[in-house]
Amino acid sequence: MNATVNSAVRERMHVRFLLSDAGPLLALILLMAIGSMISPVFLSKGNLYNILSQIAVLGVGALGMTYVMISGFFDLSVGGVLSLAGVLVVGLQPSFGFTVALLAVVAMGVGIGCANGLLLRTIRGDFGASIMITFGVGTILAAVALLYSNGYSMTVQYSRFLSWLERGGVAGIPAVAVVLMICAAVLHVILRYTVLGRYMYLAGASARVALSSGVPVYTIRTIALCMSALMAVIGGLMETAQTASASPVAGVGYELDVVAAVAIGGTSLSGGWGSVVRTIVGVLLVGVLNNVLILVGLSTPEQMIAQGLIILVALITDRQRKSNLS
Amino acid sequence: MNRTLGVGAFIRKQRALLILVAGFIASSFASPYFLTADNLLNLVSQASINGVIALGMTFVVLSGELDLSVGALNAFSGVLVARLIPVCGAGASMIIAIALGALAGVGTGWLVARLHLNSFVVTLCTMFVFNGLALLLSDSRPVEIDNPVLGALGTGAVLGVPVLIWIFAVLCATAWYVLRYTWYGRNVLAVGGGAKVAELTGIAVHRYKISVFVISGVCAALGGIMLSGLLSSASPTVGGSTALSVITSVVVGGTSLSGGEGGILQTVVGLFVFAVLSNSLSLLNVPSFNQTIIEGLVLVVVVGWDYFSRRMAALSRLAN
């Protein structure tokens, strides 16, 4: 008798789990339905194209952050990385050529990720330490970007790659969105199908259990931080291409947007749960939400407010789901 | 062995004070203008705005939490006062701004204390909300203020000392007294030092957690009013880096991020480390971006050291 009760409970929890999993997706569908009712423009080809090109920068950052959050850390340096990558690639191009500049910023991204990871490993940092340390590193990087550019936006010189990113596309899909899709596919496959991906989940689920099961927790988290810095570099390139200039303040507030998108998608803030698919849903949800808010006629500040509140709601529901489960 | 330990402990404890004294001496050599009364009064009155916010932050950090929304709240309340003054006068608008700061603190505190959400992430969100509100209220432009009361608050002086400094000094003394001599203050320290023990002893931990966010909100709002008085205008984007510099001041002074340890005197020392630093860097014409880099570096080093030394302490306790 006990067994049947148990399995009934399990069944119910399973259903609830599925429902809460599908929540963001349902919200996305609902939002799209609302959007198409509010404005005839919403479902037009032009508007969808706009949405896709607008979410790309956010999307790549969110992909990287997904790794970091699943592995149990936080990365608030991505805004600084994004700004710095933009101004560096533009600044280095005249003297060294675009390819070298590109390689340099990619190397910079990996370097910053490693630095974050090693720093946290040295001090045996926990979740809270990762917040503070990456916050400090991000601030430094943002200031370096300002210093490098003297505080001004830098105009982009012509390069085939950047102009493809800006205007190109594949089968009517903007180039930045194509890059996003490729990144998402690669990161999804790694997370879902490789040993490295499994290690990400194990490191985030419980550092203690993972450590005493032979999982190299800090190495894994360092890789995650590298991934996230690398993605922020790609985001910086996209942003630079799209605005045809590199602004040293392009990344201000980026980290919050990114965390918000990941959290809205349903990846847990406390590690061990989540997926690339959820993050993509979260990113789409934010993108569509912004688009709808604009179509409705909200200004930028109003969007900021709405977004802040929506993340708070996401946090609260995440918490309540957790307490319901335990 | 014991004596070396004592010296080490002294340096660790008074680390910020030593840096401050060294910085002070170095600055007075570097620039002849540094040690003038004008410059020092200017230095202190500029530091007093972030100082007021840092007092509130000290309560939050002592209780083991963080508040990132202070910069946004600071900007918001400045803009709010600027907008309200033509409608209902200086007094009422200041009261409204401060009340809203308190209300924001209640909300944040409730989410942190009752729902056990991470205060960093919660205040990151409210930061966004208040930044948006500030931009909204001001149409994303600085708002001019022409009001004698606010002007006197920001630029007036009593007995040759700017009003801003008076406000800061009085609040400092009050906060110091509260933390040292009241049940409330001591319980905040207990909550930060051991929430579980405090709870078992019958201290209503969640109320204290909410209250510290209220204090922080009020201080941030007051800081916004002081700033708009000083500048005779309120800018919606003024608070961008405030939270970081304030937290950095508090932590560098020696208040532990894990809560329970530290106090107002430490915060004041930490505050003036950066005030002296940025004052002398400005006197030496070093661009402000470098100052941010230095602040960021100091934050990373201090936080890293905080964790590192705790780990070392845990290891050596075991070995003894």
Added chain:
Amino acid sequence: MEPILRIKGISKSFPGVQALRNVSLDIFPAEVHGIVGANGAGKSTLMKVLSGVIQPDAGEIVWKGAQVRFPTPLAAQRQGIAIIHQEFSLVPTLSVAENIFLGRLAGKPWKVSWRELYDEASALLERVGAKVHPKTLVRQLRIADMQFVEIAKALSFRAEIVIMDEPSAVLSGPELQSLFRTIEHLTQSGVGVVYISHRLEEITDICERISVMRDGQVVETFPRAEANRERIIRGIAGADIQEMERRQESQGAREVVLDVVNLSLGHKLTNIRFSLRRGEILGLAGLVGSGRSEIARSLFGLEKNAVGEFMLNNRRIRFQQWSPRKAIQHGITMLPEDRKNEGLLLSHPMYMNVTMTRLPKVSRKGWMQFRREILAAENFVERLRIKAPSVHARPLTLSGGNQQKVVFGKCLFSEPQVLILDEPTRGVDIGARQEIYHIIRDLAAEGKSILLISSDWAELMPLCDRIIVIHEGKVKAEFHAHEADVEKIMQAALN
């Protein structure tokens, strides 16, 4: 004289375990009442019930003639029952004086009277005989002094009964003497003391009445005059020691797999040496805090401060460079004592838990092979008879015994040569216990070497080939299976 506190028929069960069965006990004012029993006998649970930390399922508590309930520890404290746990409830960042009067500072809400506070604290500290300055921060105190601060805190509540949960575990010689003097002071002023301890001498020295607990019951209570060592030990161990058949004598000399040459760890372990042969089950006996868990954790690379070296298959390895990852790669694995925090990912599927110790076995060139993973996990479910709906089930939904078997599966998945088992039967019900014994024996028969730690000495003897007893961080004695009995082990472990 009337008892100040009567406990009548208290029962309490946790999932899978009956922690207390129908316990009755009387505590008189001004007496020292000793409580002894093996680990898991229910002493701590009883104390938690008395101090309001947990609520009993049945039975009543009568305090000064009236039936009472203690919904919170604070309620019990206000009535006059104070408990001093092994983990102290002190705020490390506050001063001694403030800790004593936490939440009840002297003076007015807006003006703490520090002088008054320090004076009162000094008086209390003097009364308990502690040489501690009231202004010192608690985190700077030695553990023994923290104990005195706790007692002073209890007195500040005007406690009429003070419960001390193994205070002597952290005290030594002179400190212990001053604790006894303090206890004497307390009883002279009419306070009753409930004293829980493993050390039999002190129990017979200072306690006026002694209660022996076993398997969640109070087996007997007798006055000091009737107490003697043998009687107590018999009571603790029970008559059913020989229930399980003994292990056959070790089959000839086999090669040494693990040879600990020397191992030291701060003041917790000094110069430990022992060796472990192939297919052997070596028991590590000792009290909680004797250092047996630290030996296990050092061998598994979890103690960063361990120094010394050991030979693993004739390879010299230094503890300083050891880590769990290396240990697993070299064929040592550990089943941790703290299953929920160190052993299992409770809300992740079972197969993930099982395979995490050696993912290369279920992957190729870095790619996970999910079918192989599921099959491997199912293999363990079958082999260890884990009762679970599927390998996708989360350990959270399983019973303690089955959870423990999942940890076994996880350990075995890494194909270890040496298995360190730290309290493998903790929180496991009787039935599953027998199964776990079988698993352990089968493993040894397969040639795996096993280091078995248990507080339940009665289970060590039938299982082990040899038993070494750890006392205060040193190897105190070594017994072969045929010469060991509970009393000998207890003698050695208790000193």
